[in-house]
Amino acid sequence: MRPTHCQNCGTALMEAAIVYEMIVGEELFQIEDVPALVCRECGEQWIEQEVRENLEQLAAENGTPGGHVQ
Numbered sequence: 001m002r003p004t005h006c007q008n009c010g011t012a013l014m015e016a017a018i019v020y021e022m023i024v025g026e027e028l029f030q031i032e033d034v035p036a037l038v039c040r041e042c043g044e045q046w047i048e049q050e051v052r053e054n055l056e057q058l059a060a061e062n063g064t065p066g067g068h069v070q
């Protein structure tokens, strides 16, 4: 389900490539050029569930640089 309007303010969402930040474990990942819908009024961002899952998988695979073991 892809929203067409912002849930906060009702403004039409625009497609944009954003930098998505997420924290996996204790590490901050920044992934550039993530396709998203963005509200230019309030800055709300919406990312498709499938895209989000891919990013989380990517982070999990690329996580723990240097191979430190918990």
Ligand SMILES: [Zn+2]
Pocket: 006, 007, 008, 009, 010, 011, 039, 040, 041, 042, 043, 044
């Ligand atoms: Zn908004």
